[in-house]
Amino acid sequence: MMPDVETRTDSDSDFEQHRPALLGLAYRLLGSMWDAEDVVQEAWLRWQGTDRAQVREPRAFLVTVVSRLALDQLRSARVKREAYTGPWLPEPVATGEAGPMDTAELRDTVSYATLHLMERLSPPERAVFVLREAFELPYDQISEIVGVSVANARQLHRRASVRLAEGRDRFTPSAEDHTRLLRRFMAAASGGDLDALKDLFHEDVVAWNDGGGKVRAALRPILGRRKVVAFLGGLLSRFDYGEGRLLEVNGLPALWTRFGDNHQLTMIEIRDGRIHGIYSILNPDKLARVRPAGQDDL
Incomplete structure (x- = not known):
C-alpha cells in the first residue's frame, strides 16, 4: 500500500x-x-x-x-x-x-x-x-x-x-494615482462637497452600483458627470457617510465605506487623470472576501 x-x-x-x-x-x-x-x-x-x-x-x-x-x-x-x-x-x-x-x-x-x-x-x-x-x-x-x-x-x-482598448485609457494610471483620487473622493464625500466631487470626475463618468437585489441600489448605470454628482448628492443628503478606509483589492486601492446601514466597496477607473468609472459593490455576498476584520453586516 x-x-x-x-x-x-x-x-x-x-x-x-x-x-x-x-x-x-x-x-x-x-x-x-x-x-x-x-x-x-x-x-x-x-x-x-x-x-x-x-x-x-x-x-x-x-x-x-x-x-x-x-x-x-x-x-x-x-x-x-x-x-x-x-x-x-x-x-x-x-x-x-x-x-x-x-x-x-x-x-x-x-x-x-x-x-x-x-x-x-x-x-x-x-x-x-x-x-x-x-x-x-x-x-x-x-x-x-x-x-x-x-x-x-x-x-x-x-x-x-x-x-x-476602446474602453481603457492609453496610459496605465499608477496605484499612487488611484490612492490620490480615492483620498480626494473620500474627503469630498465625507464633507458633502459636491463641487469638489465634480472636479474629480471625467465629463463622461459612469457609475455602476451592484446591490444584487439584496441592498437598495441604482438599477441602471448612471451616465455623465452631472447625473453622477446629483446621484451622490442625493445619497449624502439622505444617509450618513462614514468609516472610510482604503483596501488593496484586485491589485489596486479601493475604498471601503458605509452609506447609512450598508457597507460598500468602491473601485475607480481613471481616464485623463480623472475618475471615469465608479464601481460600487453593495451586495453583501460579494463583499465577503474583502470585508475588513470586525466589519460585520449591520
Missing part, C-alpha cells in the same frame, strides 16, 4: 503547486471567486481520476481542464447575469487571493476595470485573451483549449484586444 500512498501524495503536491495560478486563471475567466473555486475543485476531482503516467506536463494539462470548465461555466453564467437585479459587477477579491501577479499582464488582467470590460467579450474571446495576455500561452495550445483553429484564435485575440 505504501507506493499508492506516495503516488497520491506526489499527485496532490503537483496540483497544490499549481492551485494559485489555476484559481487566478478561473477568476479572470469568470469574474467570480465563488465560481472559480468550484471550477478548481472540479479540476482537482478530474486530476484524481486521471492516469498521471499519460500526463507529460501537469501544468499544461490542468490549465486546459480549468479553462474548459470555466468556459462551460461562463456560458451558463451569462444567462443568470442577464436576469440579475441591476448591473452585475465582478466579485472583488483581496489582492493576495487573486493568484500570482509576477508580470504586468497578470496584474492588468485582474484589475477591476479590466474584469468589468471583459464582460463585453464572448466566452471564447475572453478565454483567448486571458490565456494569451496573462498566461502567455502559444496560439496552438490556446486553439486546442478553446476548440478553434490557430487562425481563429489569433482573430479572437485581436478582436478582444480592440474591444478592450
Whole structure:
C-alpha cells in the first residue's frame, strides 16, 4: 500500500503547486471567486481520476481542464447575469487571493476595470485573451483549449484586444494615482462637497452600483458627470457617510465605506487623470472576501 500512498501524495503536491495560478486563471475567466473555486475543485476531482503516467506536463494539462470548465461555466453564467437585479459587477477579491501577479499582464488582467470590460467579450474571446495576455500561452495550445483553429484564435485575440482598448485609457494610471483620487473622493464625500466631487470626475463618468437585489441600489448605470454628482448628492443628503478606509483589492486601492446601514466597496477607473468609472459593490455576498476584520453586516 505504501507506493499508492506516495503516488497520491506526489499527485496532490503537483496540483497544490499549481492551485494559485489555476484559481487566478478561473477568476479572470469568470469574474467570480465563488465560481472559480468550484471550477478548481472540479479540476482537482478530474486530476484524481486521471492516469498521471499519460500526463507529460501537469501544468499544461490542468490549465486546459480549468479553462474548459470555466468556459462551460461562463456560458451558463451569462444567462443568470442577464436576469440579475441591476448591473452585475465582478466579485472583488483581496489582492493576495487573486493568484500570482509576477508580470504586468497578470496584474492588468485582474484589475477591476479590466474584469468589468471583459464582460463585453464572448466566452471564447475572453478565454483567448486571458490565456494569451496573462498566461502567455502559444496560439496552438490556446486553439486546442478553446476548440478553434490557430487562425481563429489569433482573430479572437485581436478582436478582444480592440474591444478592450476602446474602453481603457492609453496610459496605465499608477496605484499612487488611484490612492490620490480615492483620498480626494473620500474627503469630498465625507464633507458633502459636491463641487469638489465634480472636479474629480471625467465629463463622461459612469457609475455602476451592484446591490444584487439584496441592498437598495441604482438599477441602471448612471451616465455623465452631472447625473453622477446629483446621484451622490442625493445619497449624502439622505444617509450618513462614514468609516472610510482604503483596501488593496484586485491589485489596486479601493475604498471601503458605509452609506447609512450598508457597507460598500468602491473601485475607480481613471481616464485623463480623472475618475471615469465608479464601481460600487453593495451586495453583501460579494463583499465577503474583502470585508475588513470586525466589519460585520449591520
